Amino acid sequence: MIPPGAPIVTAAQMRAAEEAVFRREPQLDVMERAGAAVAREAARFVHGSPILVLAGPGNNGGDAYVAARLLKAAGHDVAIAASGEPGTPAAREMHARWGGEVGSLYQARPRPVLVDGLFGTGLTRPLERGIAPVFAELVAAARFTLAIDLPSGLETDSGTDLGVPRGISATLALGALKPAHVLGAGLERCGHVLLADIGIPVESQWRTVTRPKLVAPGPRAHKYSRGLVVVVEGDMPGAARLAAHAAMAGGAGYTILACASDGGGGPDALVRHKIANGDDLADFLTEKRIGAVVIGPGLGRDRRAEGLLKAALGADLPLILDGDALTLLGKSAGAWLQRRNAATWLTPHAGEFERMFESDGDKITQTLAAASETRATVIHKGADTVIATPRGVVRVLAQASSWLSTAGTGDVLAGTLAAQVASGNKNAAEAAVWLHARAAALAGPAFIADALPMHLPQAISECL
Ligand SMILES: NC(=O)C1=CN([C@@H]2O[C@H](COP(=O)(O)OP(=O)(O)OC[C@H]3O[C@@H](n4cnc5c(N)ncnc54)[C@H](OP(=O)(O)O)[C@@H]3O)[C@@H](O)[C@H]2O)[C@@H](O)CC1
Ligand SMILES: Nc1ncnc2c1ncn2[C@@H]1O[C@H](COP(=O)(O)OP(=O)(O)O)[C@@H](O)[C@H]1O
Numbered sequence: 244m245i246p247p248g249a250p251i252v253t254a255a256q257m258r259a260a261e262e263a264v265f266r267r268e269p270q271l272d273v274m275e276r277a278g279a280a281v282a283r284e285a286a287r288f289v290h291g292s293p294i295l296v297l298a299g300p301g302n303n304g305g306d307a308y309v310a311a312r313l314l315k316a317a318g319h320d321v322a323i324a325a326s327g328e329p330g331t332p333a334a335r336e337m338h339a340r341w342g343g344e345v346g347s348l349y350q351a352r353p354r355p356v357l358v359d360g361l362f363g364t365g366l367t368r369p370l371e372r373g374i375a376p377v378f379a380e381l382v383a384a385a386r387f388t389l390a391i392d393l394p395s396g397l398e399t400d401s402g403t404d405l406g407v408p409r410g411i412s413a414t415l416a417l418g419a420l421k422p423a424h425v426l427g428a429g430l431e432r433c434g435h436v437l438l439a440d441i442g443i444p445v446e447s448q449w450r451t452v453t454r455p456k457l458v459a460p461g462p463r464a465h466k467y468s469r470g471l472v473v474v475v476e477g478d479m480p481g482a483a484r485l486a487a488h489a490a491m492a493g494g495a496g497y498t499i500l501a502c503a504s505d506g507g508g509g510p511d512a513l514v515r516h517k518i519a520n521g522d523d524l525a526d527f528l529t530e531k532r533i534g535a536v537v538i539g540p541g542l543g544r545d546r547r548a549e550g551l552l553k554a555a556l557g558a559d560l561p562l563i564l565d566g567d568a569l570t571l572l573g574k575s576a577g578a579w580l581q582r583r584n585a586a587t588w589l590t591p592h593a594g595e596f597e598r599m600f601e602s603d604g605d606k607i608t609q610t611l612a613a614a615s616e617t618r619a620t621v622i623h624k625g626a627d628t629v630i631a632t633p634r635g636v637v638r639v640l641a642q643a644s645s646w647l648s649t650a651g652t653g654d655v656l657a658g659t660l661a662a663q664v665a666s667g668n669k670n671a672a673e674a675a676v677w678l679h680a681r682a683a684a685l686a687g688p689a690f691i692a693d694a695l696p697m698h699l700p701q702a703i704s705e706c707l
């Protein structure tokens with residue numbers, strides 16, 4: 244579980260937000276609130292069991308001393324083990340307020356409930372060799388582990404594994420989510436992610452994906468006002484049909500398969516329009532009622548595919564580029580796409596993304612750079628799907644069904660997105676990613692991509 248619609252901030256942004264608050268309120272008061280939030284969450288899982296609180300040298304440790312004191316005051320059996328002396332003024336003061344015994348982390352005996360206050364946003368390098376195994380053993384022996392702010396051993400801005408153990412049950416994010424709660428190793432290591440308001444206002448253009456608000460067609464709606472989607476078929480016609488089917492079930496009023504074949508299979512309501520090559524497609528795309536074009540699923544990478552892609556890029560229509568279209572563009576994506584006047588969406592998986600962009604850094608930073616370079620909305624897919632726009636808006640979805648890891652589900656996403664774009668949804672990418680994930684959840688285990696569109700209407704009904 245990850246809170247939907249929650250702000251995501253980097254370690255530096257969180258520090259800046261904290262410092263703004265400390266100009267009007269003592270830091271110790273904020274830390275008391277953070278520790279109280281931790282104690283409240285931990286207390287829900289104690290059931291009379293002994294608690295071991297781990298305290299590191301920084302302010303994450305400061306939170307831990309507060310939580311330990313409050314849990315003890317509430318009558319729980321609490322022991323503290325520290326990795327060393329408290330190193331910040333606030334942590335020293337909270338250590339003093341605890342006033343009790345503090346054991347050494349290296350001699351700590353496991354207890355059924357563990358609170359991890361070793362490191363939070365200040366972790367800058369891999370866990371020292373001595374700490375990692377001791378910490379991992381304590382987590383393994385505990386029935387329940389609550390991490391304060393972040394599991395210790397996770398790099399805040401990237402979710403890179405710096406020695407974080409497996410088996411953490413829940414993580415209480417303080418003030419805002421950090422990228423590590425939704426990216427990389429954090430996906431598997433945070434357990435349930437909870438968010439505590441500790442009175443630090445944060446402003447962020449980055450959030451987790453939330454359920455969209457959709458509207459039913461108005462009384463005067465007709466098939467064109469609902470949105471006309473064109474899906475371009477290529478070498479693997481099944482992929483385009485999957486996208487077309489998803490566009491139809493995703494709410495488009497009219498879906499056309501632009502095909503060289505007879506476009507066999509698929510729903511009868513799907514309209515087929517014959518095109519032999521790029522010139523035919525260019526002619527067809529002068530139809531002004533078209534609300535979105537999808538090209539790339541099963542397109543192929545030969546000369547004909549290139550011709551079709553050029554025709555689609557040249558049309559002044561909203562365009563969704565997926566699969567082979569992305570690979571064909573490769574590193575020239577920026578040059579091609581910056582010329583376009585109409586909006587573009589790119590839906591690369593990790594492999595396609597790598598073929599298109601020279602990038603390093605965390606997945607959010609990479610995706611933002613790609614959006615800026617191409618002036619397109621980029622949906623960088625995977626277990627952690629990151630959406631970024633050229634204006635710096637970021638949405639992250641980190642809890643989609645892992646059963647989505649089957650061929651063809653990306654084609655379904657492209658079609659779902661096309662339906663949202665063609666219907667005029669201003670947040671089409673976020674809506675499509677939510678609907679796709681919800682359809683997957685409704686489809687249950689071991690579904691095939693063909694089954695996914697059938698669940699889109701139910702997903703849509705939950706957004707009306
Ligand atoms: N500001 C506030 O009042 C509030 C902050 N809040 C809380 O504070 C947390 C951030 O606190 P923080 O910035 O003090 O960093 P923290 O995560 O405790 O660790 C830094 C210490 O770890 C050390 N260290 C780093 N890497 C290491 C390694 N691999 N192995 C060993 N040591 C390592 C590092 O040493 P150094 O790098 O300086 O040598 C330094 O001593 C945040 O997550 C939230 O919980 C909330 O209470 C709200 C109010
Ligand atoms: N382990 C996973 N957890 C959640 N979502 C996943 C996972 N693996 C893949 N997905 C999602 O499934 C879809 C797969 O898309 P893609 O790789 O393009 O497949 P294809 O090209 O076969 O259609 C994407 O929406 C991706 O985010």
Ligand SMILES: [K+]
Pocket residue numbers: 303359360361362363390391392393394395
């Ligand atoms: K921690």
